[in-house]
Amino acid sequence: MPDNRVIRMLAVPVLGISQHVYAVSIWAGGYDDPLPRPQVVGQVEWNATGLMTASPQAQLLLRLSDHVGRQGCTLPEMFSSFDHWNDRANFLALFNHSTPSDHWIGSATKTFTDGTQHRIHIAARGIGTGTNRTIRAIVCDITGSPTTAHSDLCSIAIRHMPVPPGHALAIVDLNTGIVHEWLTAEHSPLAGWRHHQPEFDHDSALRVATTCIELAKGVRRTADTTTRVRFHPNDEWLLLHARWTRISNGERPQALIDVTPATPIPAAVTNCRECEAMANRRTPRR
Secondary structure (H helix, E strand, O other): OOOOOOEEEEEEEEEOOOOOEEEEEEEEEEOOOOOOOOOOOEEEEEEOOOOEEEOHHHHHHHOOOOOHHHHOEOHHHHHHOOOEEOOHHHHHHHHOOOOOOOEEEEEEEEEOOOOOEEEEEEEEEEEOOHHHOEEEEEEEEOOOOOOOOOOOHHHHHHOOOOOOOOOEEEEEEOOOOEEEEEEOOOOOHHHHHHHOOOEEOHHHHHHHHHHHHHHHHOOOOEEEEEEEEEOOOOOOOEEEEEEEEEOOOOOOOEEEEEEEEOOOOOOOOOOOHHHHHHHHHHOOOO
């Protein structure tokens, strides 16, 4: 330095799930200053459909369920675990089919099981296009740092809405076709679908895509669809009725969907421990 001080710098690369360097953690201090304890930085990736995979560090920081490490985490399940997710609209723009956003930086708050509230910093960048698109992000705990974020009162209210038995309510981002909220009664067999990605047959997938486009463009404000869906290749197809209502305008139009199964629902999705545990909790003890 000009004043003859010696500054020591330490740079540690942060490797992502795909072993690419996501970020670099940098520390600078005096030559004799003790090195600080390295900050825990987690890494996550989302594919084009919104399914998230997380490194062990991210699973610890975000307090994700054990099954996330085995099968990933859907957007409805991820959002439902947070009290507040800052600027969700621009985050969803990372998944746009055309002209997706390049990056997003924000924060989210979450209450841990011990009652403490933590604030998580998230920095994400998208690469690739179409079905090959990937969103890579780093996450770290910044609890105690200054913030201007406020609770998302609408999201909090929506999650406490009463849902009729046998129904599920979903909120879909019409620009991407991605469901990011899935609401059911606590012990409904439909609750387990929150942590699974739906698979539609060919005709149903086309019907869903067409409905999203027409509602997004304002061709109509409501729609009724009947589709066939399953959540595991070994499961039987289920028939679903859905009533779509466009609920917002602007650059990120959204739709509220009232979903009603028209066929019997299995107690659990095949080979899903989480669904089996939920089914066991629904079974009355004798």
